[in-house]
Amino acid sequence: MRPILMKGHERPLTFLKYNSEGDLLFSCAKDHTPTVWFADNGERLGTYRGHNGAVWCCDVSRDSMRLITGSADQSAKLWNVQTGTQLFSFNFDSPARAVDFAVGDKLAVITTDPFMELPSAIHVKRIARDPSERSGEDVLTIKGPQGRINRAVWGSLNKTIISAGEDAVVRIWDSETGKLLNESDKETGHQKTITSLSKSEDGSHFLTGSLDKSAKLWDSRTLTIIKTYVTERPVNAVAMSPLLDHVVIGGGQDASHVTTTGHRAGKFEAKFFHKILQEEIGGVKGHFGPINALAFNPDGRRYQSL
Numbered sequence: 001m002r003p004i005l006m007k008g009h010e011r012p013l014t015f016l017k018y019n020s021e022g023d024l025l026f027s028c029a030k031d032h033t034p035t036v037w038f039a040d041n042g043e044r045l046g047t048y049r050g051h052n053g054a055v056w057c058c059d060v061s062r063d064s065m066r067l068i069t070g071s072a073d074q075s076a077k078l079w080n081v082q083t084g085t086q087l088f089s090f091n092f093d094s095p096a097r098a099v100d101f102a103v104g105d106k107l108a109v110i111t112t113d114p115f116m117e118l119p120s121a122i123h124v125k126r127i128a129r130d131p132s133e134r135s136g137e138d139v140l141t142i143k144g145p146q147g148r149i150n151r152a153v154w155g156s157l158n159k160t161i162i163s164a165g166e167d168a169v170v171r172i173w174d175s176e177t178g179k180l181l182n183e184s185d186k187e188t189g190h191q192k193t194i195t196s197l198s199k200s201e202d203g204s205h206f207l208t209g210s211l212d213k214s215a216k217l218w219d220s221r222t223l224t225i226i227k228t229y230v231t232e233r234p235v236n237a238v239a240m241s242p243l244l245d246h247v248v249i250g251g252g253q254d255a256s257h258v259t260t261t262g263h264r265a266g267k268f269e270a271k272f273f274h275k276i277l278q279e280e281i282g283g284v285k286g287h288f289g290p291i292n293a294l295a296f297n298p299d300g301r302r303y304q305s306l
Helices: none
Strands: 013-018 024-029 035-038 044-047 055-060 066-071 075-080 086-091 096-101 107-112 121-126 138-143 149-154 160-165 171-174 180-183 194-199 205-210 214-219 225-230 235-240 246-251 270-274 280-284 294-296 303-305
Touching (some): 075 096, 107 149, 121 160, 149 194, 205 246, 246 303
Parallel strands (some): 013 055, 194 235
Antiparallel strands (some): 013 024, 066 075, 075 086, 096 107, 121 138, 149 160, 205 214
């Protein structure tokens, strides 16, 4: 295994996303500047300048032509991937957290954080190809649960939206009406904040990571817990291999807590588990701080951690 070290951001990184071909890697960070890299050799291809706050999340369209980013500057921006031109800005009254393109790239889901008197919310926006048809109006607004929604993704056939966050509950919403269809059981589900959510290639199941030191595999329709992977540190990021029955989990204590504990207490390596057997099968070391994001290349042969 030969690691490639990518340097370019000036502040901690927050999110990683490969395009569908796996030749481009997009990274988000607290330095306000999303960046695109050539996945094969780690060469930095360009940056997207326009945000005035930490960028929490991004997604790239299926044809790799457009990028959407969510930021603490209370906006989600649409970009031309190739030129770096800002195509549109969706402006909100609170920080934008999670973004996800629907299948077909004609819709996007964006979550906003609780802020001042405003609750957390899930917004569905139409992504028009024609610049004259672009609008900031919501197709659907779902007033969210208590606390921040850390991840929201589209379910099967764009019919549902799956959300999870600070209240440790996974919810499935109807993407047309906004009705709550299902939510996870608090006793059997996660006990602390859900930090990350990763869908399988076919959308039939998804993986969540939580500060309760576990990751769980869920059925996308019934919210049945299929498998649970237990580790000894808070989980900040999860990813599933598209090729093998492997799950990778990353996390670790916050840096401020590590200085007061033992030398190895941070536990910053990425851990691999067998998806079916739930057994730990290996780990990759190299990080000097908590792992905040993970992504598998669509070819299944490489993964990225930060």
